[in-house]
Amino acid sequence: MTYIGAEVIVSPLGETAEENWLALxxxxxxxxxxxxxxxxxENIYLSKxxxxxxxxxxxxxxxxALSEIQQQIDPQVFGSKKTLVILSSTKGALYSNVTDQFxxxxxxxxxxxxxxxxxxxxxxxxxxxxxxxxxxxxxxxEKIYDNVIVVGCDIIxxxxxxxxxxxxxxxxxxxxxxxxxxxxxxxxxGCGAVVVSASKxxxxxxxxxxxxxxxxxxxxxxxxxxxxxxxxxxxxxxxxQMNKVDKGEIDFVSAHGTAxxxxxxxxxxxxxxxxxxxxxxxxxxxxFGHTLGAAGVIETAASMQMIRNATLLKSKGFAKPGTxxxxxxxxxxxxxxxxxxxKTASGFGGGNASLMIRNx
Amino acid sequence: MSFITAYCHLTxxxxxxxxxxxxxxxxxxxxxxxxxxxxxxxxxxxxxxxMDMLSQAGFLASELIKRAKPGIVTNYGDDEIALIxxxxxxxxxxxxxxxxxxxxxxxxxxxxxxxxLPNIVLGEIAILNKWYGENMFAVLPNFVPDFFLxxxxxxxxxSSKAALCGWLEILGNEIDAFLFLVEKEASxxxxxxxxxxxxxxxxKESPIS
Numbered sequence: 001m002t003y004i005g006a007e008v009i010v011s012p013l014g015e016t017a018e019e020n021w022l023a024l025x026x027x028x029x030x031x032x033x034x035x036x037x038x039x040x041x042e043n044i045y046l047s048k049x050x051x052x053x054x055x056x057x058x059x060x061x062x063x064x065a066l067s068e069i070q071q072q073i074d075p076q077v078f079g080s081k082k083t084l085v086i087l088s089s090t091k092g093a094l095y096s097n098v099t100d101q102f103x104x105x106x107x108x109x110x111x112x113x114x115x116x117x118x119x120x121x122x123x124x125x126x127x128x129x130x131x132x133x134x135x136x137x138x139x140x141x142e143k144i145y146d147n148v149i150v151v152g153c154d155i156i157x158x159x160x161x162x163x164x165x166x167x168x169x170x171x172x173x174x175x176x177x178x179x180x181x182x183x184x185x186x187x188x189x190g191c192g193a194v195v196v197s198a199s200k201x202x203x204x205x206x207x208x209x210x211x212x213x214x215x216x217x218x219x220x221x222x223x224x225x226x227x228x229x230x231x232x233x234x235x236x237x238x239x240x241q242m243n244k245v246d247k248g249e250i251d252f253v254s255a256h257g258t259a260x261x262x263x264x265x266x267x268x269x270x271x272x273x274x275x276x277x278x279x280x281x282x283x284x285x286x287x288f289g290h291t292l293g294a295a296g297v298i299e300t301a302a303s304m305q306m307i308r309n310a311t312l313l314k315s316k317g318f319a320k321p322g323t324x325x326x327x328x329x330x331x332x333x334x335x336x337x338x339x340x341x342x343k344t345a346s347g348f349g350g351g352n353a354s355l356m357i358r359n360x
Numbered sequence: 361m362s363f364i365t366a367y368c369h370l371t372x373x374x375x376x377x378x379x380x381x382x383x384x385x386x387x388x389x390x391x392x393x394x395x396x397x398x399x400x401x402x403x404x405x406x407x408x409x410x411m412d413m414l415s416q417a418g419f420l421a422s423e424l425i426k427r428a429k430p431g432i433v434t435n436y437g438d439d440e441i442a443l444i445x446x447x448x449x450x451x452x453x454x455x456x457x458x459x460x461x462x463x464x465x466x467x468x469x470x471x472x473x474x475x476x477l478p479n480i481v482l483g484e485i486a487i488l489n490k491w492y493g494e495n496m497f498a499v500l501p502n503f504v505p506d507f508f509l510x511x512x513x514x515x516x517x518x519s520s521k522a523a524l525c526g527w528l529e530i531l532g533n534e535i536d537a538f539l540f541l542v543e544k545e546a547s548x549x550x551x552x553x554x555x556x557x558x559x560x561x562x563x564k565e566s567p568i569s
Contacts (some may be wrong), residue, residue, distance in 0.1 A: 123498070163473035
């Protein structure tokens with residue numbers, strides 16, 4: 001069995017998974033209006049960690065998350081030859097040095113945490129986080145490593161904000177995934193981390209089970225979502241089959257839900273085709289914004305908190321269905337025991353990925 | 361067991377398939393080096409001209425591997441070929457061009473921004489071939505054979521039957537592109553192991569015997 005636990009979330013809502021959970025269940029969002037930050041000095045809604053300053057914000061967040069992980073697992077794990085660290089990120093520290101987006105940070109954490117193996121950076125646009133956790137699961141199953149620490153981190157920068165602005169993809173309100181009035185993403189920053197392990201004993205607190213999933217390309221367009229949801233449909237179908245899980249066993253879907261018109265429509269079509277549209281679903285983007293390469297890890301960690309707290313968390317910002325295929329978007333928090341959940345992600349480059357988590 | 365059945369190297373002045381030179385850069389040409397190869401090889405895919413250099417390199421090398429090994433197109437289902445790529449500098453060259461667009465050239469360029477992710481090349485190859493398989497793009501400090509060996513074996517033990525792997529590093533004037541095809545079944549091909557991968561990765565002049 002592959003275990004997943006010791007989840008950490010560093011976001012505007014808190015520095016631990018528990019702090020973040022308290023804020024989420026209290027209907028708080030990290031999104032605020034930040035003045036004069038747009039390319040034309042517009043005010044833009046962002047989920048920005050205002051307390052984080054200095055040149056090395058990316059590195060600071062990664063260190064915060066790893067230090068928190070250290071408190072939650074056997075201290076021997078970090079230095080073990082059978083432990084790998086995977087860093088999931090789209091743009092790393094690009095804002096400070098375009099030709100050194102990851103390397104300096106990676107070298108520094110190797111030193112600081114005494115890592116025995118060279119970390120792997122996974123940079124696969126917005127599916128990076130889910131892909132990184134699946135990669136961890138695969139490494140454990142094939143016994144290449146005993147433990148994999150997955151850290152997902154991305155920082156809001158002029159680069160990313162101006163980029164999405166020039167694509168006209170930034171929401172003029174805090175993003176409202178799957179809602180009929182959605183008109184774009186709200187960027188977020190943060191860091192999520194989980195530990196994937198062959199051993200239950202390394203965790204101080206009870207871990208959950210990781211059902212490692214698959215990725216699938218849409219083969220459609222480098223920056224436009226598929227009209228048929230083909231890649232997401234294939235990824236989810238294979239993830240279920242590979243783990244011999246019946247779709248009736250899924251209690252909750254943590255969707256990608258960026259709140260662009262076409263992405264959310266694509267997801268609704270894919271879930272409809274996969275016959276999952278009746279299952280309670282949310283997007284965490286209304287709480288954290290779109291944290292890009294960190295999103296898959298942060299949202300998996302938040303879904304794990306939902307399992308631990310036996311709660312279906314509402315999809316913040318959603319009021320009126322806005323997709324051609326109806327899906328069961330959660331409108332109100334509800335106490336419910338969750339046994340098996342599905343997490344999905346989709347992104348630029350046509351990538352789609354999915355995984356499942358099961359309560360033990 | 362699996363095998364390296366074809367490979368392609370692209371450097372700043374030479375293009376090799378299975379270790380044999382197929383194109384040399386003409387320094388007097390008005391065309392950029394990748395465009396020279398595109399024209400010489402008579403490729404017809406106008407989208408090529410919109411791509412950034414990472415995607416152009418991925419396009420050229422993957423198409424040349426397909427020509428060397430046409431079975432890749434016919435022998436596999438549309439989701440059975442995994443794409444496993446890595447490099448050192450992610451999309452830094454295009455990232456810098458996008459920064460220039462808003463710092464020096466008036467406004468942020470959407471056509472550059474969409475290429476500011478290293479995995480876009482995987483999307484381009486998937487779109488061209490209608491491949492719906494597994495994708496992976498990793499950033500590593502150098503070419504790490506074990507990463508490719510481990511991850512390819514993992515995916516080939518699942519539903520993938522072949523893997524198109526690549527080290528695709530382009531920054532400044534330096535071009536170091538190496539794509540190789542790994543298949544589960546092959547005859548008279550190199551076994552996919554550490555020693556052979558190192559040999560093929562560094563080998564430029566002599567073909568597989």
